[in-house]
Amino acid sequence: MDGLGIHVLANEWQSWFAGARVDKVHQPSARELVLTLRTGGKNERILLSAHRQMARAHVLRHIRPNNPQDPPMFCMLLRRRIEGGRIISVWQPGWERILGLEIEAQNDFGDLVKYHLILEVMGKHSNLVFCQADEAGNPSKIVDSIVHVTPDMSRVRPVLPGHLYTAPPPQDKLSIEDLKSQMLVDSLANAQTRKQVERNVMSQLQGSGPETVREALFRARDGQVAETGVKAPAVTDAWTITAEEAPRFAEQLLLALRQIYDEAVNRKEPATVAEDQLGQTIAAAPFRMLSQTRVVNMDSYDEALEKLYQSALTMSQFSAEQRNITRSVTESLDKLRGKLVKLENERLESLDSETPRIYGEVLMAFAYQVEKGASSVTLPNFYDDDNPLEIHLNPALSATQNATHYFKTASKKKRAIPLIAEEIAQTTEDINYLESVLALLEQTEPSGYGAIRTELERQGFLNRKRDARNQGRQSRAKAKAHDDIGKPEEYLSVDGFRIRVGRNNLQNDRLTLKWSQQDDIWLHVKDAPGSHVVIQTERRTIPEATLHQAALLAAYFSKLRTSVNVPVDYTETRHVWKPNGARPGHVLYDHQKTLYATPDKSLIDAIARP
Structure with missing residues (x-):
């Protein structure tokens, strides 16, 4: 969230929540606060977060955070002071990354008192400060803050109850109206990398952040504003613009910046989110992001922020899940390899x-x-x-x-x-089984981590997660939990044949041994962990093109993904069987033939999905 984004968000909240009653106050975590507002005959929950990495503010439309049984002191203080009060205004000082709520509530004597709840979005120094208002209505004495900043932590600006509230020190930046193209020349000419250009521009312009400057550079480069005859370098880390070209390009960049600010502030274009190839939200902006490949229009910037941070939190949680599973599997592998060395020594001694x-x-x-x-x-x-x-x-x-x-x-x-x-x-x-699990983990999307955890729990390599509240239901849910392995991914070959790919070992077993017909074609990378791939023949002859696409999938979804000329065995599923007592995913086969494929993501993306 940069200053421009907060400016747009403050305007949206002003139109939505001015006059709303503060119905409830909750503090789900150490640095986050949720206010339940009553407005327009319905309840709305807004989040104010001073998270170190993801400080933010937006409406909670789809998630209801858990409330701790024992609320923190900051939460109890706010409940006593502002519950039942009303939001008078939503404000932002200049283009600063500060969002304030002016709230009027009754004190213990029935008198109306004004307060300010101020969110400071400043990275690891983010804070949420609760202040009384002075006679002019401005923030005055600090009542409390979600993070206490002592004089030892900051001599410039301690934030403690009883102190007068002072805004963060102003930065030497210019507004978009006062910025001149000549001031941007040095930022362009003296930079060696594109990131350095972005930092230089942000250090000069109030309210600008990485997404805003990146978009302006893109528009200036691609001529999305008035032409000046100079194009910016391509979107790479290198920056190659000469001192002679810098003045002309600075004019074009300033036009792009003014265009973006005008579109955002005056709502001339919708807010947007950008997505990666997997559909995960990677950026949000209060303007249309022409610099991104996949862009989705949103009804408001607030909604765009919710989508972005929900995706980021989900990915963060899934990344933690992947790290936990990977760590457990790696530890088990280390123990098994040590055991194998010991057994080998015992074998030699026993001979x-x-x-x-x-x-x-x-x-x-x-x-x-x-x-x-x-x-x-x-x-x-x-x-x-x-x-x-x-x-x-x-x-x-x-x-x-x-x-x-x-x-x-x-x-x-x-x-x-x-x-x-x-x-x-x-x-x-x-060891081979756990190595196959590691290979699958590297290629699995976040939605598949739960199935891999279930598989490892069933094999005894992970302890099953237990919840005291659900222990009585575990026996009834056991069968359902065991079936929670997901479904194989499906592709459609150029010849119209359905190709299915297992994404974990339990899927591999079921795909090969239960869900396939005897005359279907089974493929697997030779002598390495990887996914089982099955072509549904439906009693038809398989063309070479389909066979090659299936081999490409088998090579790509394997440990040999980064290799060239990967050998892939294929045979009819009637010739594939599972040894007694074998781990999931382990099968034996015969009557196989071998072909070779070089994994290439662009070729994988080109295969149709049904």
Whole structure:
């Protein structure tokens, strides 16, 4: 949220909430406040957040935050002071990143008192300050703040109850009306990178932020404003504009900035959000973003902000979920690899079961020559032409007892060989399984993390999440939870054949073994973790183009995504089976053929979706 955005938001809120009654106050987290307003015969919830990374303000249309059982002191103070009061105005000082609510409420004596609830959007220094108003109606004494700033933290501007409220120190910037093109020349000519240009312009212009300046540079470059004969460099990190070209381009950039401010302030164009290729919201602006490829018009800038930050919070939560799953899987992999090394050492040691047997045989044959209490003895080895053989002994045991001990050791090692081999095979299979999970995690969209967690819980690699409130329902929901694995992704080949791709190992099993027909074509990258891919044949012959597209999908959704000429095996699903006790996703197959594909996202995007 830059100053321009807050200016537009303040105007929207002024038209919506002037005169609204403050019905309830909640504080769902340490730096966030939710006000429930009664206006126009309905309730509206507004969020005021002083979050360190995502400070923001917008209406909550789709989410109802949880309310803590024990409200913080700041929340209790606001409930006592402003519940039942009315919003008089919504204001912003100049183009600053400050949004204020002027509220009038009755005190304990029934007198009307004015307060200001001020949100300061300043990154990690963001704050929400509650002040009394002086006789002129301006913010005066601080009643409390959501973040206390002591003199040790800031000598310039402490924020504590009882102190007078002072606005953040003004920055040496010009308004859009006072900014001249000549002032922009140095910002353009002396910059080495595009980001440096953006920072230089923002340091000069009040209310500007990255999205505003980026849009202005784009419009100036593409001639979306009056032509001056100079184009900005392409959208890259490098910035190559000469000192001679800078004055002319500065004029065009100033025109673009004024056009954007005029459109936003006077609502000549709708607010918009920009989306990435996956449909996730990545930016919001109070103007039309011509610089973005995918843009969606919104009814208001407030709604655009809600969509942006809801998407950012969702991605943040999913990123944390991915990190947690990845960390757990990696820790399990480290333990299994350590176990495999230990098992391999035990296997090598168990292979030598003949040596202790020979020790026992020799001791039994020459027991009469062994002195009592000896710690070692050298005897002729009749298995090696009577060459001397040194045998270590337990002094507390007799020769016969030492021989018996060696016989038991030999028998134990011999019995351990198949058991250790079986344990090595199981450990190796678990390692391969978890490596396949990691490969799928790297390629899975956020909506698929829950299915992967369910899979790992069922396999015993993650502890099942428990909620005390729902423990009584777990038995009833168990079957449903186990089926929460999502659906495979579907594609449509150039020849009209449906191609399905499993995105987790449980999906892979069901896709291959339950949801496919015997004559469908099954594909998988050779000797590497990856998704199962199935072409639905419907008893038709598969053309080469369809087979190649399916192989491309199998190569792309695999651990070998960044490789070239990836080998992909394919066969009919009748030739694919699952060994008893195998982990999800692990199958065996025969009658296969191999073709090669080089993964390319542009080719994947070109495949139609039904």
